[in-house]
Amino acid sequence: MRDERRLRRLVLPNGTAYRWTVRHRHTESGPCAETLSLYRDGIITRVVFRATATGAGAHSGLVADDLGHVVNLHEPGAVRAFAEELRRRGQAAGDVDGWALLPAVARSLSPAAAATPGVPPGCPRGP
Numbered sequence: 809m810r811d812e813r814r815l816r817r818l819v820l821p822n823g824t825a826y827r828w829t830v831r832h833r834h835t836e837s838g839p840c841a842e843t844l845s846l847y848r849d850g851i852i853t854r855v856v857f858r859a860t861a862t863g864a865g866a867h868s869g870l871v872a873d874d875l876g877h878v879v880n881l882h883e884p885g886a887v888r889a890f891a892e893e894l895r896r897r898g899q900a901a902g903d904v905d906g907w908a909l910l911p912a913v914a915r916s917l918s919p920a921a922a923a924t925p926g927v928p929p930g931c932p933r934g935p
Contacts, residue, residue: 814829815827815828815829815847816828816829816884818884818887818888818891820888820891820892824848824891824895825848826846826847826848826887826891827846827847827848828844828845828846828847828887829844829845830842830843830844830845830868830869830881830882831843831845832868832869839858839859840859841856841857841858841859842856842857842868842869842870842871842881842906843855843856843857844881844887844890844906846887846890846891846894851900851901852901852902853894853899853900853901853902853904854902854903854904855890855894855904855906855909856903856904856905856906857871857906857907857910858905858907868882869881869882871906871910873907873910873911875911877910877911877913877914877915878914879910879913879914879917885917886913886917889913889916889917890906890909890913892916893909893912893913893916894909897909
């Protein structure tokens with residue numbers, strides 16, 4: 809069985825290397841949160857999805873919004889997409905609202921986006 813607390817390694821196509829992990833946390837005073845932590849050169853960036861509710865059949869690491877954007881934070885491709893989106897936005901450290909990143913990341917992971925790489929950001933999903 810794999811150690812879920814172990815940092816995994818991810819290298820982007822441009823050679824930038826990260827270590828990462830995903831955690832599901834409960835607090836006494838508030839709702840659950842899914843957190844994707846990215847480590848690079850001593851800098852930690854946490855992509856936080858607050859107020860998540862893991863429903864029946866769902867699992868830790870699965871985040872979805874009301875618009876149908878769904879991402880599994882345990883998949884290396886999803887982590888790569890978050891790392892690239894953070895770089896595009898110039899966010900390198902601290903806590904980041906994952907819900908703000910989710911639509912762009914989900915679009916970049918969709919088969920329609922992969923099939924049409926020239927589509928400008930913000931365009932709706934294909935058929």
